[in-house]
Amino acid sequence: MKIYKKIIPSQYVLSIFDIDYDKLLKQGIKALFFDLDNTIIPYDINVIGPKEQELLEKLSENFKVLVISNSRKKRVKTATSNLKNIGYVKFAKKPLKFGFKKGIKLLNVKKDQVCVIGDQLMTDILGANRTKIKETILVKPVKQRTDHILTRNNRKLENIFIRKVAKKYPEKYNEVLKSYAESK
Numbered sequence: 537m538k539i540y541k542k543i544i545p546s547q548y549v550l551s552i553f554d555i556d557y558d559k560l561l562k563q564g565i566k567a568l569f570f571d572l573d574n575t576i577i578p579y580d581i582n583v584i585g586p587k588e589q590e591l592l593e594k595l596s597e598n599f600k601v602l603v604i605s606n607s608r609k610k611r612v613k614t615a616t617s618n619l620k621n622i623g624y625v626k627f628a629k630k631p632l633k634f635g636f637k638k639g640i641k642l643l644n645v646k647k648d649q650v651c652v653i654g655d656q657l658m659t660d661i662l663g664a665n666r667t668k669i670k671e672t673i674l675v676k677p678v679k680q681r682t683d684h685i686l687t688r689n690n691r692k693l694e695n696i697f698i699r700k701v702a703k704k705y706p707e708k709y710n711e712v713l714k715s716y717a718e719s720k
Contacts, residue, residue, distance in 0.1 A: 540700040542665040543657040544708050545674040548716045552576060552653060552675055553591065560651055561598055565671055567645040568595060569636070569664075571654030572605040572615055572624075574687075578679035582614055589618055596621050600643040604628050604635050604652075606659065631663035640667075657697065658690040674712075676719055 549555055552575065560568075573579050576588050584592070595601050603624040605612045612626040623642060628635020640647060651671035654660025655678070664672045698717050702709040709717075 538700075538704070539662070540697045540704065543662050543694065543697050544665075544701060544705065545657070545661045545672040545712055547672075548674045548676075548712050550676045551678070552588070554675075555653065555673060557595060557598070560671065563671065564649060565599065565651045566649040567600040567602065567639075567643050567651070569602050569604045569639050569650060569652045569669075571630075571652075571656070571660045572603050572612060573607060574655045574677040574679065575653060575660070575675055576603070576678070577615065580679070582611075583618060584615055592622055593620055600645060602639050602643060604630070604639050606630050606635075628663075630659040631666060633663065633667045636663055636667040636669060656687065656690055657694040674716060676716070 552570065570576055570592070576592075577584055592601055601622045603612065603616050603622065605624065605626055606628050607626060609626045612624050616622065616624050625635045625639045625642065628638070630636075636652070640650060647668050648670040650669045651673060652660055652664035652669050653673045653675060655675050657674065661672050661674055698709075698713055701713055
C-alpha cells in the first residue's frame with residue numbers, strides 16, 4: 537500500500553470538542569489516544585487548560601484516555617500534570633509503531649478498540665494507520681503558527697501527499713481531506 541493511502545484519516549473535525557464520542561462508543565471504541573501539541577493545546581502553552589481538562593476527564597468515564605506525544609518527558613509530564621486518571625506516552629516516535637503499541641499495551645486494549653486523534657497526517661494519522669488502529673481522527677491544529685520547525689516541514693510534505701490522495705482516491709479526498717486542505 538502506498539504511503540499516501542495511509543495518511544487518510546477516518547474523519548476530519550475542527551477540534552477535539554467536535555468529535556461525536558457517543559458514535560465512537562457505539563462503534564466499539566474503548567480507548568482514545570490524543571496527541572498533545574496542537575491537538576489539545578498549542579506548543580506555546582505548558583499545561584492543559586480547564587476546558588480541555590474537563591473534556592478529557594469526562595471522556596475517561598466511558599473510555600480509557602491516553603495522551604501520546606513525540607515530545608520529551610518534561611513537556612508531556614508538565615502538560616498533563618493536572619489530569620486525573622489519564623496517562624501518557626512520551627517520546628512516542630510517531631509515525632513509528634512504537635508509541636502506539638506502548639499505549640495499547642499500557643491500556644490493555646486491542647487495535648480495533650482504539651481511536652487516535654491528532655493534528656498531523658504525517659505523524660498521528662500515518663502512525664496509527666501503519667499500526668492498523670481502527671479509527672483515526674484528524675483535527676485542525678489549535679494554533680499552527682506555534683509549530684516547531686520539524687512540524688512545519690511535515691505540513692509542507694503533507695500538502696504533497698494530499699494532492700496525491702486527491703488524484704488517486706478522489707472519493708476519500710472529497711469525503712475526508714478536502715475540507716482540511718481548504719482550511720490551510
